[in-house]
Amino acid sequence: GAVVSQHPSWVICKSGTSVKIECRSLDFQATTMFWYRQFPKQSLMLMATSNEGSKATYEQGVEKDKFLINHASLTLSTLTVTSAHPEDSSFYICSARRPEAGGHEQYFGPGTRLTVT
Amino acid sequence: GQNIDQPTEMTATEGAIVQINCTYQTSGFNGLFWYQQHAGEAPTFLSYNVLDGLEEKGRFSSFLSRSKGYSYLLLKELQMKDSASYLCAAMDSNYQLIWGAGTKLIIKP
Numbered sequence: 437g438a439v440v441s442q443h444p445s446w447v448i449c450k451s452g453t454s455v456k457i458e459c460r461s462l463d464f465q466a467t468t469m470f471w472y473r474q475f476p477k478q479s480l481m482l483m484a485t486s487n488e489g490s491k492a493t494y495e496q497g498v499e500k501d502k503f504l505i506n507h508a509s510l511t512l513s514t515l516t517v518t519s520a521h522p523e524d525s526s527f528y529i530c531s532a533r534r535p536e537a538g539g540h541e542q543y544f545g546p547g548t549r550l551t552v553t
Numbered sequence: 554g555q556n557i558d559q560p561t562e563m564t565a566t567e568g569a570i571v572q573i574n575c576t577y578q579t580s581g582f583n584g585l586f587w588y589q590q591h592a593g594e595a596p597t598f599l600s601y602n603v604l605d606g607l608e609e610k611g612r613f614s615s616f617l618s619r620s621k622g623y624s625y626l627l628l629k630e631l632q633m634k635d636s637a638s639y640l641c642a643a644m645d646s647n648y649q650l651i652w653g654a655g656t657k658l659i660i661k662p
Contacts (some may be wrong), residue, residue: 479640479654480596485615533651540584540648 459530466532581646
């Protein structure tokens with residue numbers, strides 16, 4: 437299989453604090469990982485594409501200084517929401533592409549529900 | 554621009570068949586994906602089509618027409634657990650997924 441894990445699965449934090457979310461590919465190496473955000477009853481919104489060993493590519497409108505992405509190894513990418521505010525409350529989902537499988541399917545982590553109070 | 558269109562919501566009866574349509578416009582094309590997403594959970598992969606035609610996988614089938622920019626997901630012998638959102642996503646020339654807003658499928662007994 438191709439398993440992607442995320443930690444934590446849910447987190448509540450106070451406004452102004454920072455939260456780190458980890459995304460791991462458990463049984464394959466992921467040169468590319470993706471970070472999505474999903475608000476209730478809306479579709480996935482791509483925030484950034486994370487490539488191992490290089491800077492992330494952010495989508496238009498996503499503040500790179502607020503959403504820090506680090507892809508330090510082939511199995512781990514992290515998203516840090518800095519100075520979180522209530523409007524950052526959302527469902528954050530990562531996915532990873534498994535290039536050696538020859539396809540372009542993205543395998544999703546279980547998601548992290550962030551609530552900022 | 555790039556765009557994916559799919560119905561917002563559909564209702565079907567348990568045991569019946571339902572077809573969820575998706576039309577797409579992308580800069581280049583490298584395939585069409587369907588994902589299932591239950592409320593509060595992450596999407597799970599259902600199918601991938603890059604060539605024209607029908608791909609069957611158990612109760613689920615997916616169809617693609619590249620010339621028409623059109624795909625559909627066909628669900629047979631509907632079960633209550635099939636109640637979920639179904640996301641259509643097209644991959645563009647940069648291998649980036651362009652996501653539809655999802656179709657919420659409601660199954661009634």
